[in-house]
Amino acid sequence: MNPLEQAFAWVNDPLNWTNPGGILDRLGEHLVISVAAVAIGCLVAWPLGLWLGHARRGGGLVVVLSNISLAIPVIALLTILPLTFLGFGRAPVIVALAVFAVPPLLATAHTGVLQADPEARDAALGMGLSSGQVLRRVELPLAVPYLAAGFRTAAVQVVATAALASFVNGGGLGQIISAGFGLGMAVGGGQILAGGVLVALLALLADLLLAAGERAVTPRPLRRARRGQAGRA
Amino acid sequence: MSSPLAYVADPGNPWFSAQYLRDNSGTVLNALREHAELTGQSVLIAAAVAIPLAVAAYWFRRLTGPILAVTGVLYTVPSLALFAFVAPYLGTGTRTVVLGLVLYALLLIIRNTLAGLTQVPAEVRDAAEGMGYGRFGRLLRIDLPLALPGILTGLRLATVSTVALTTVGVLVGHGGLGQLILGGFRNNFYKAEILTGTVLCVLLALVLDLAIAGVGRLLTPWAARRVAA
Structure with a gap:
């Protein structure tokens, strides 16, 4: 059997879905880790990015942060964080992924506020809105398409990188691939391929869904082919 | 200088250890060399594929969409999955790693090359045409230099x-410095090994980035002059 047939056979075995550590288990782990990481990333990055944009500050910081984060291997944080106070388990994996979700979320929140029409801001200030009200009622709504674009980039990237958690036995769909390698190429080749397909499908599906979401919250005239910088894993 | 046989009470497990570097300089250097070679090969191959594709997308507008879509999908697919696709066919060698990395890097080079090409001013293109440049002459002498x-x-x-x-x-045993990072983790959480791999990795990225930026400054003296002016 060639690897492709092996992969089909592997996916077609119902036990590979329902067994402990089967596809459904791993998918659940993958989603829990990803959702938690993106949520933490949003909680940290959005308030900070919106405030920095509102205060017209920190542009350099945002750029430097995203450049540095590009150069740090995900595996490094995945292996370093469990050895810190976070301890082993799911927490360090989630934090590691959240760290990489922050730069795109921060950058888009920052530009989202910066690009808000200055005349709208002036009009709001002239109507007597306080600085905080301008941020909440004018700049934030105008930044929503940018926030959505950043959310998509960050979430797809987290879903993709969550596959690497398998290197530190952190669960997720990547675990299927590493288990396949553990079996050796002759036996596990199909499982490796099947795991790869599952991980890839999940990432592409997340990208499609979030692209639809991004489109839904972007006013029609602003809808241009603004491809996000998804992925880094 | 204590004797190498001296009893050490508790060597501990520090994040930084000069002792580790001294004792394992060979391993570390090998990992660094493998890492640099894999990166270099991948980026060069990716550039050799991506730049012609970007030119094709620039010349033939109808190809732009499909080229960007396909490379966009390859970019979104996690690298782990790319390696998993390739490994059953190419085995667990460096070829698997290089192919996976090439597929991943394509989009970044294509998108930026295309952006550079499309911002060549229309007057410049018209002038080149008026001076009798053919398609390839214009590409080599006008478009590509301006898209640099x-x-x-x-x-x-x-x-x-x-x-x-x-x-x-590391998934297929050829992760360069990744071997140190994950090796340290599996070797009873040897912190010095993990951090050495991480720091060298970030430094390598920084050095290569600065090197390309430097080459870029040499190749495009007009850009530097414009900034200075």
Whole structure:
């Protein structure tokens, strides 16, 4: 059997879905880790990015942060964080992924506020809105398409990188691939391929869904082919 | 200087250890060399494929959509999955790692090269045509030189992310410095080994990024002059 047939056979075995550590288990782990990481990333990055944009500050910081984060291997944080106070388990994996979700979320929140029409801001200030009200009622709504674009980039990237958690036995769909390698190429080749397909499908599906979401919250005239910088894993 | 046989009470497990570097300089250097080679090969091959594709997308508008869509999908697919696709066919060698990294780097180079090409001013293109440049002459003498800043941006982005991604190659046993990072983790959480791999990885990315930026400055003296003016 060639690897492709092996992969089909592997996916077609119902036990590979329902067994402990089967596809459904791993998918659940993958989603829990990803959702938690993106949520933490949003909680940290959005308030900070919106405030920095509102205060017209920190542009350099945002750029430097995203450049540095590009150069740090995900595996490094995945292996370093469990050895810190976070301890082993799911927490360090989630934090590691959240760290990489922050730069795109921060950058888009920052530009989202910066690009808000200055005349709208002036009009709001002239109507007597306080600085905080301008941020909440004018700049934030105008930044929503940018926030959505950043959310998509960050979430797809987290879903993709969550596959690497398998290197530190952190669960997720990547675990299927590493288990396949553990079996050796002759036996596990199909499982490796099947795991790869599952991980890839999940990432592409997340990208499609979030692209639809991004489109839904972007006013029609602003809808241009603004491809996000998804992925880094 | 204590004797190598002296009893050490508790060597501990520090994050930084000069002792580790002294004792394992060979391993560390080998990992660094493998990492640099894998990154270099991948980025060069990716550039050799991506720049012609970007030119094709620039010449034939109808190809732009499909080229960007296909490379966009390859970019979204996690590198781990790319390695998993390739490994059953190419085995667990460096070829698997290089192919996975090449597929991943394509989009970054294509998108930036295309951005560089499309921002060549229309007057310049008209002037070149008026001077009798053919399609290839214009490409080599006018379009590509003017698109150099875009190409270099793409190469820098691709290089930096490839350096980080090469570590994922540990999956097939060829992760360069990733071998140190994960090796340290599996070797009873040897912190010094993990951190050495990480720091060298970030430094390698920084050095290569600066090197390409430097080459870019030499190749595009007009850009530097414009900034200075």
